[in-house]
Amino acid sequence: MAFDEAGMAITIDAEDHPADIAHALSEIDPGEAWKLLCALPVEVQAEVFGYIEPELQEETIEHMTRPQLTALITEMKADDRADVFNRLSEEQQEMLLPALAHVERENIRKLSSYEEATAGAIMTSDYATLRADMTAKDAIAQLRREAPDKETIYRTYVLKDDRELIGTVRLTDLILAPPSRKVADLMDDDPVYAFVDDDQESVARTIAKYDILAVPVVDAQHHLLGIVTHDDAMDALEEEATEDFLRLGAHGEITESVRTAGIITLYRARIVWLVLLVFGNLLSGFGIAYFEDTIAAHIALIFFLPLLIASGGNAGSQAATLMVRALATGDVRSRDWGRMLGREFLVAGALGITMALAVSGIGVFRGGPDIALVVASSMIIIVLVGSLIGMSLPFILSRFNMDPATASAPLVTSIADATGVVIYFSIASVVLFT
Amino acid sequence: MAFDEAGMAITIDAEDHPADIAHALSEIDPGEAWKLLCALPVEVQAEVFGYIEPELQEETIEHMTRPQLTALITEMKADDRADVFNRLSEEQQEMLLPALAHVERENIRKLSSYEEATAGAIMTSDYATLRADMTAKDAIAQLRREAPDKETIYRTYVLKDDRELIGTVRLTDLILAPPSRKVADLMDDDPVYAFVDDDQESVARTIAKYDILAVPVVDAQHHLLGIVTHDDAMDALEEEATEDFLRLGAHGEITESVRTAGIITLYRARIVWLVLLVFGNLLSGFGIAYFEDTIAAHIALIFFLPLLIASGGNAGSQAATLMVRALATGDVRSRDWGRMLGREFLVAGALGITMALAVSGIGVFRGGPDIALVVASSMIIIVLVGSLIGMSLPFILSRFNMDPATASAPLVTSIADATGVVIYFSIASVVLFT
Numbered sequence: 001m002a003f004d005e006a007g008m009a010i011t012i013d014a015e016d017h018p019a020d021i022a023h024a025l026s027e028i029d030p031g032e033a034w035k036l037l038c039a040l041p042v043e044v045q046a047e048v049f050g051y052i053e054p055e056l057q058e059e060t061i062e063h064m065t066r067p068q069l070t071a072l073i074t075e076m077k078a079d080d081r082a083d084v085f086n087r088l089s090e091e092q093q094e095m096l097l098p099a100l101a102h103v104e105r106e107n108i109r110k111l112s113s114y115e116e117a118t119a120g121a122i123m124t125s126d127y128a129t130l131r132a133d134m135t136a137k138d139a140i141a142q143l144r145r146e147a148p149d150k151e152t153i154y155r156t157y158v159l160k161d162d163r164e165l166i167g168t169v170r171l172t173d174l175i176l177a178p179p180s181r182k183v184a185d186l187m188d189d190d191p192v193y194a195f196v197d198d199d200q201e202s203v204a205r206t207i208a209k210y211d212i213l214a215v216p217v218v219d220a221q222h223h224l225l226g227i228v229t230h231d232d233a234m235d236a237l238e239e240e241a242t243e244d245f246l247r248l249g250a251h252g253e254i255t256e257s258v259r260t261a262g263i264i265t266l267y268r269a270r271i272v273w274l275v276l277l278v279f280g281n282l283l284s285g286f287g288i289a290y291f292e293d294t295i296a297a298h299i300a301l302i303f304f305l306p307l308l309i310a311s312g313g314n315a316g317s318q319a320a321t322l323m324v325r326a327l328a329t330g331d332v333r334s335r336d337w338g339r340m341l342g343r344e345f346l347v348a349g350a351l352g353i354t355m356a357l358a359v360s361g362i363g364v365f366r367g368g369p370d371i372a373l374v375v376a377s378s379m380i381i382i383v384l385v386g387s388l389i390g391m392s393l394p395f396i397l398s399r400f401n402m403d404p405a406t407a408s409a410p411l412v413t414s415i416a417d418a419t420g421v422v423i424y425f426s427i428a429s430v431v432l433f434t
Numbered sequence: 435m436a437f438d439e440a441g442m443a444i445t446i447d448a449e450d451h452p453a454d455i456a457h458a459l460s461e462i463d464p465g466e467a468w469k470l471l472c473a474l475p476v477e478v479q480a481e482v483f484g485y486i487e488p489e490l491q492e493e494t495i496e497h498m499t500r501p502q503l504t505a506l507i508t509e510m511k512a513d514d515r516a517d518v519f520n521r522l523s524e525e526q527q528e529m530l531l532p533a534l535a536h537v538e539r540e541n542i543r544k545l546s547s548y549e550e551a552t553a554g555a556i557m558t559s560d561y562a563t564l565r566a567d568m569t570a571k572d573a574i575a576q577l578r579r580e581a582p583d584k585e586t587i588y589r590t591y592v593l594k595d596d597r598e599l600i601g602t603v604r605l606t607d608l609i610l611a612p613p614s615r616k617v618a619d620l621m622d623d624d625p626v627y628a629f630v631d632d633d634q635e636s637v638a639r640t641i642a643k644y645d646i647l648a649v650p651v652v653d654a655q656h657h658l659l660g661i662v663t664h665d666d667a668m669d670a671l672e673e674e675a676t677e678d679f680l681r682l683g684a685h686g687e688i689t690e691s692v693r694t695a696g697i698i699t700l701y702r703a704r705i706v707w708l709v710l711l712v713f714g715n716l717l718s719g720f721g722i723a724y725f726e727d728t729i730a731a732h733i734a735l736i737f738f739l740p741l742l743i744a745s746g747g748n749a750g751s752q753a754a755t756l757m758v759r760a761l762a763t764g765d766v767r768s769r770d771w772g773r774m775l776g777r778e779f780l781v782a783g784a785l786g787i788t789m790a791l792a793v794s795g796i797g798v799f800r801g802g803p804d805i806a807l808v809v810a811s812s813m814i815i816i817v818l819v820g821s822l823i824g825m826s827l828p829f830i831l832s833r834f835n836m837d838p839a840t841a842s843a844p845l846v847t848s849i850a851d852a853t854g855v856v857i858y859f860s861i862a863s864v865v866l867f868t
Binding site: 015017019140143144153154171172175176190192207208209210211213230231234235237238241242244245246248249250251257258259263266267270271273274275277278281282284285286288289292295296299302303304305306307309310311313314315317318320321322323324325326329331332336339340343346347350351354355358359362383408409410413414417418421 | 449451453574577578587588605606609610624626641642643644645647664665668669671672675676678679680682683684685691692693697700701704705707708709711712715716718719720722723726729730733736737738739740741743744745747748749751752754755756757758759760763765766770773774777780781784785788789792793796817842843844847848851852855
């Protein structure tokens, strides 16, 4: 019997949904989890294992004997199997390969050879195919024979003899059609497809855009290589959204659960950006050092320093966030920069004027009309410049083929801070010393 | 003939995928778009219209005559229809209702009465149902009759006479079964379901977790009210991810495309937070004003001010981003605060020490060993405190039933800034004046 953290006994039941069993097992020690899993039929083991998080999969595998691992891997779905296989150590892989049947070996070799985060990396070979000259009746009979093995038969792929994809046909249409009707007459002969080296995010967006269950993946000659199913696409979209989100906080990539990630992993994901930003913020320091005389003469200026530079950074973060997301969802493309720049100029101008009005009262109160003038005019220019920097940075990064989400709030803030210091004290020097 | 912005003629073809037609139409003037759409059969019009963005739908509707609108609405899928209906003006709604058939009227009334962002609001009534005592053969015959109207028949819902949901059955299993087998023997009698007032995000996560095509939506008595399909769930997840993402940049909600949103909409979404943050940043100003004497005596301290307070803000943003996302995806729950706090203490401590080492050299160089000591010890404490604030804020907000994503990078930065000013100059006062 296994106990979770609260000391409650965990019992699992082969009748439960595999996702629920996987969730329950993730709460306990991997060794204990494997003991419980062992008691289930191997088909259930394989299904449950596909729902377990990658890091826990690795730990659980260490508790398996070789025959146990072989049996489990053999039962898994083709895409899950390739994923697990990729995460095994080289020794484990070599130990395992001879034990697998030829078909599975070939399958793994094919599915694991594609670059990460491409259509090839997330596709599966569990699909059903038909020939165009089959009748609806024969097609259904063939699907009936093959169905239990295939991840989805709701849409099947119609191929020529050389595996060129020429159409797709819905199970519903096969069932509704007169039995003697040819597949060629029932199929959609202009199907949506993705190329094997397409980015996983664009494949997921294709599935979302066309509301389809799966998208066929082809090579340059339109030969069918696999399909990406809607659930794997949804996972890919989530993964990319998380990646963008963390990057926005100047956070390195964390692929595992925050709940279980190690201290060192978390440290590594954060330290690089923090140290890099130190050098960015030194610029602000040098800006201040340059204007030390101005500051010493008007120490009241310092009161407004955090306020002004933070406002530029905040407006810039807003603009950057908006553009990073719009570029990620495809709402805006890199060629839209010009148009967006014009609009941002108007919006940021209005924001700057509002903010200037908000602070000018405080300016008069704390430093008199001269200081108020300096603060108000600095505010307008700082908010405007900060916004334009924040909004442009994602476009510039995407032009240089970098991820626009690298334009994190902290990065934009650092740049806007240094710019803000220079703008503020330059205006102060001009207004207060002439 | 219609022209897009680049002056290219747009031609549309009823054979194209509705999503592609919708995309092409969104590039041109809504009046022109409607003229082109008019030329297509009404079923195609309805399908295309379902793919058009909400704001453009509204503008396009204004170019329609009443019979055109009625015909279009009648042809749309039940969930799309309810969505469009909800966005019509009251006069338009009253004008339209009598023209619709009784069934559609009832359907709209039901689907539009649920609160936004719940399962009820995104569910559809396009599903097929069966009775448990039917044979597989009769079931297939019934689906064959009903199929063309239903959004998905790949999984059908088995109901008692009072509409209580007692199971679901896969089309594949019906086809593979001996024709005389009862539905009761083929169905999954413990189906996954959602309640009608469940949050749309949790419904979407259920679909993602169980890798299913649709989840049935029931009331408290388990009567089936509708289904949420995987594509609508995917849209809901995207919507929530965008909302969280923008909020992280201290950005108000923007429901429409950034490309087409008006200047005033964008201004409104940003100004509230910017002005609120001004008051947050005034705190930093007061902190500085309080230590004016210390600063005047050691003007070199100012050089390190932006660096130190920004580092606290950056570490805090990182920690906040990580927690906001982990809370949103359900990886971490509010009761995990204690555990997370302990880990954050270790990680942030290590980060602070590294950063202190990085800046202490600059400290010696710019201000001598005393200043270096002040800067290094301030850095450790500021990074630690900033991180703990950043990571706790999302939890505190979620305890008070507010969206954790309100803990935006700019908000965390503002709080960390003010804290940083006080920590830095307090340490400086102690070290340099004793």
